[in-house]
Amino acid sequence: MVDLDGIDDLDVHWSTSEEMTEVKDGTVQSVITSPPYWDLKDYGHEDQIGTADKSYEHYHDRMETVWSQCYDVLRDDGTMWVVVDTVMERGNLQLLPYHIAERAEDVGFVLQDMVTWYKPTAIAGMTDRNVVNKKEYVIYLSKSKDHKFRDKEGQNGLEDPAVAEGHRLGNLWRHPVKRGTVGQNVLHKAPYPTSLINRIVEVSTEPGDTVLDPFFGSGTTAVSALELDRRCIGYELNEEFREVISERLASLQQCSLTEF
Numbered sequence: 258m259v260d261l262d263g264i265d266d267l268d269v270h271w272s273t274s275e276e277m278t279e280v281k282d283g284t285v286q287s288v289i290t291s292p293p294y295w296d297l298k299d300y301g302h303e304d305q306i307g308t309a310d311k312s313y314e315h316y317h318d319r320m321e322t323v324w325s326q327c328y329d330v331l332r333d334d335g336t337m338w339v340v341v342d343t344v345m346e347r348g349n350l351q352l353l354p355y356h357i358a359e360r361a362e363d364v365g366f367v368l369q370d371m372v373t374w375y376k377p378t379a380i381a382g383m384t385d386r387n388v389v390n391k392k393e394y395v396i397y398l399s400k401s402k403d404h405k406f407r408d409k410e411g412q413n414g415l416e417d418p419a420v421a422e423g424h425r426l427g428n429l430w431r432h433p434v435k436r437g438t439v440g441q442n443v444l445h446k447a448p449y450p451t452s453l454i455n456r457i458v459e460v461s462t463e464p465g466d467t468v469l470d471p472f473f474g475s476g477t478t479a480v481s482a483l484e485l486d487r488r489c490i491g492y493e494l495n496e497e498f499r500e501v502i503s504e505r506l507a508s509l510q511q512c513s514l515t516e517f
């Protein structure tokens with residue numbers, strides 16, 4: 258494991274992202290995150306968004322506070338990418354990605370697209386009477402209409418439906434979920450694949466830029482950002498994730514030493 262406090266270009270704050278006073282306004286190039294869902298996954302902290310909220314609307318009120326904080330710290334040409342899916346609430350399907358997008362627009366964000374993340378290895382449905390859920394959404398928002406987008410850097414291979422030879426990046430992205438050591442970790446129940454975050458980092462930032470994850474979790478955003486020579490700032494309520502993140506970044510540092 259490594260000491261997170263000693264890693265260059267990484268700042269982790271063990272507090273709520275509803276108040277990000279440690280980050281200066283206008284200094285972040287891209288926000289990349291997968292937020293807690295309403296009344297679905299318990300990540301082990303009594304004040305966490307999603308399980309400590311009185312209602313679906315109260316959940317979105319708290320989320321809007323986070324989006325407002327993200328808007329303030331973003332550069333004028335910055336973007337925000339939110340990986341999230343629909344959820345079932347008492348037997349009713351809630352279009353969570355669209356509701357998040359609406360609240361982000363209320364803050365001032367511009368909705369650029371709803372990218373579909375295709376997960377070919379997924380095997381579970383929302384209920385026993387539902388089809389198997391093979392997708393999530395990536396809400397693509399910008400602080401202004403004149404924002405940074407580096408299309409050419411985001412191509413990951415011709416097997417991806419988002420990429421055809423000689424064509425621009427599409428809005429259907431194929432990234433299988435691999436059940437590795439993080440996927441089996443009982444603390445974090447919903448890690449996203451590094452390949453997905455690599456693509457977002459590459460299309461939305463340049464080396465040396467700062468990436469922010471307001472729901473840091475197991476640290477996938479940091480793995481991608483640091484590996485691609487970006488700075489990373491994270492906020493996480495549950496400090497029990499410290500060991501998981503340390504182990505992942507230790508593996509990253511070891512890979513770098515091996516390559517050197």
